[in-house]
Amino acid sequence: MTDPGDLDALIAAVPWLLRIDIRPEWHAAVRQHLAISLDHAGNVAELPLPDEAEPAPVFKA
Amino acid sequence: MSFSSAAAIAADVAAGRRSAADVVEAALARIAQRNPHLNAFTAVTADRARATAARVDAGQAAGPLAGVPFAVKNLFDIAGLPTVAGSKINRDQPPAAADAVLIQRLEAAGAVLVGALNMGEYAYDFTGENCHDGPSRNPHDPTRMTGGSSGGSGGAVAAGLVPIALGSDTNGSIRVPSSFCGLFGLKPTYGRLPRTGSFPFVSSLDHLGPLARTTRDLALAYDVMQGPDPGDAACAGRPVAPVSALLGKPTQGLRIATAGGYFRAGASPEALSAVDTVANALGAVRTIEVPEAARARSAAYVITASEGAALHLGRLRERAEDFDPDVRDRLIAGALIPAAMVVGAQKFRRWYRDAMLRLFDGVDAILAPATPCVAPLIGQKTLLLDGRAVPLRPNIGLYTQPISFIGLPVVAVPVALSGGLPIGVQIIAAPWREDIALRIAYDLETAGVVRAPLPSE
Numbered sequence: 186m187t188d189p190g191d192l193d194a195l196i197a198a199v200p201w202l203l204r205i206d207i208r209p210e211w212h213a214a215v216r217q218h219l220a221i222s223l224d225h226a227g228n229v230a231e232l233p234l235p236d237e238a239e240p241a242p243v244f245k246a
Numbered sequence: 247m248s249f250s251s252a253a254a255i256a257a258d259v260a261a262g263r264r265s266a267a268d269v270v271e272a273a274l275a276r277i278a279q280r281n282p283h284l285n286a287f288t289a290v291t292a293d294r295a296r297a298t299a300a301r302v303d304a305g306q307a308a309g310p311l312a313g314v315p316f317a318v319k320n321l322f323d324i325a326g327l328p329t330v331a332g333s334k335i336n337r338d339q340p341p342a343a344a345d346a347v348l349i350q351r352l353e354a355a356g357a358v359l360v361g362a363l364n365m366g367e368y369a370y371d372f373t374g375e376n377c378h379d380g381p382s383r384n385p386h387d388p389t390r391m392t393g394g395s396s397g398g399s400g401g402a403v404a405a406g407l408v409p410i411a412l413g414s415d416t417n418g419s420i421r422v423p424s425s426f427c428g429l430f431g432l433k434p435t436y437g438r439l440p441r442t443g444s445f446p447f448v449s450s451l452d453h454l455g456p457l458a459r460t461t462r463d464l465a466l467a468y469d470v471m472q473g474p475d476p477g478d479a480a481c482a483g484r485p486v487a488p489v490s491a492l493l494g495k496p497t498q499g500l501r502i503a504t505a506g507g508y509f510r511a512g513a514s515p516e517a518l519s520a521v522d523t524v525a526n527a528l529g530a531v532r533t534i535e536v537p538e539a540a541r542a543r544s545a546a547y548v549i550t551a552s553e554g555a556a557l558h559l560g561r562l563r564e565r566a567e568d569f570d571p572d573v574r575d576r577l578i579a580g581a582l583i584p585a586a587m588v589v590g591a592q593k594f595r596r597w598y599r600d601a602m603l604r605l606f607d608g609v610d611a612i613l614a615p616a617t618p619c620v621a622p623l624i625g626q627k628t629l630l631l632d633g634r635a636v637p638l639r640p641n642i643g644l645y646t647q648p649i650s651f652i653g654l655p656v657v658a659v660p661v662a663l664s665g666g667l668p669i670g671v672q673i674i675a676a677p678w679r680e681d682i683a684l685r686i687a688y689d690l691e692t693a694g695v696v697r698a699p700l701p702s703e
Contacts, residue, residue: 199578199582211578221579221640222579225543226587228540229591232594234597238597240596241593
């Protein structure tokens with residue numbers, strides 16, 4: 186997922202996916218931050234959790 | 247007089263030895279003198295402060311903080327001012343119609359708001375730098391960072407401009423400036439203090455709390471700010487649990503351990519020395535492993551990036567060029583994290599909480615470094631961790647993120663290393679046990695192990 190080519194493809198989708206215009210000079214920094222975030226996400230995903238594990242956001246009806 | 251504690255000021259005002267008006271004039275004069283060098287304040291509310299002080303002196307706002315000047319990170323609503331949250335974009339917002347609830351509560355206790363403080367843009371920051379307002383400067387060495395994102399809060403208290411400042415802490419933004427500026431900082435349990443009337447960052451992780459020069463001042467402010475508020479969905483409906491009267495209660499029976507493994511790897515000699523100094527003073531010989539701390543930091547990172555991006559998506563579409571580039575690029579990246587990964591991080595959060603609660607069955611408090619190093623130079627981009635240069639900004643919060651991730655209460659205490667810059671130690675307690683962390687901090691302070699050092703001017 187953190188292959189630079191994959192990330193470039195993902196970032197290229199930002200204008201239509203998120204309707205954010207990315208200037209070419211921002212691209213490298215966005216890619217660097219995306220790689221870091223996805224590495225962290227991958228680190229979290231490596232720990233197997235039971236299907237019943239409840240996510241933790243706060244909501245009170 | 248500049249470095250008087252809030253407790254001393256309030257005692258003088260209550261006894262009639264000094265007027266609130268006199269205290270406030272002295273604070274305003276000090277701010278005018280020192281702020282041009284430190285860039286802590288972004289707005290000084292002098293007229294309002296004089297009017298509030300007059301009410302205190304007229305006996306209309308007597309309380310445990312009578313006449314005590316304070317200031318707030320500029321993400322707190324102040325009636326009549328736009329809540330800029332360190333940004334350029336929010337300057338176009340209409341002025342806030344009312345004060346944040348915590349400001350209301352402090353002023354109801356007699357405190358006097360004197361202004362708004364510099365911060366990293368939208369609180370996505372550990373440095374205290376700000377491309378719109380300029381960096382907050384560390385009073386112990388103005389070429390160095392205050393830490394952030396509550397940078398002005400750290401600078402203002404460390405320089406003796408105010409005895410108490412409010413900050414916010416999503417991943418470490420109270421504890422990091424407390425460490426770099428040599429202050430006491432309290433990040434209460436998630437949901438303890440209402441965030442009503444403050445600009446959010448990551449609602450799953452946002453906390454508010456005070457920074458001060460003494461444990462007693464932290465407790466005084468904390469006590470009057472407690473209590474539920476319907477304006478914050480995450481605020482717990484718990485009764486007020488005052489701590490001030492508990493300071494000085496013996497701590498000998500408390501089971502205190504030092505966090506090993508993750509919380510020592512990468513720490514500088516100064517950070518390790520500070521933790522060991524505190525542990526030795528407390529007789530804390532036991533070392534414990536916090537389970538999956540690195541993964542907890544990763545999960546906090548993912549939730550932060552994603553929720554932060556969701557908050558700012560509209561502004562990224564309409565005014566991307568008006569963001570601090572460092573913040574903008576991280577937010578755009580955060581918007582691209584798959585939702586399944588964010589939910590996975592929230593699932594892990596529950597698992598980690600349960601694991602940490604089991605850990606607290608065997609200990610009452612855990613010690614850990616607040617930051618991996620002393621205050622870096624302003625503009626510095628990398629940090630040495632285990633001899634390897636890593637990006638500075640995301641790594642300053644290495645030791646704070648796994649703790650706030652599940653909302654544990656923490657008091658950061660300052661260790662004044664001889665001949666060097668101060669550095670902080672986290673005293674971490676189980677949920678809702680701020681009293682334990684504050685009692686330990688007070689014990690250490692009374693013994694002279696920790697203290698807020700005076701800056702040279």
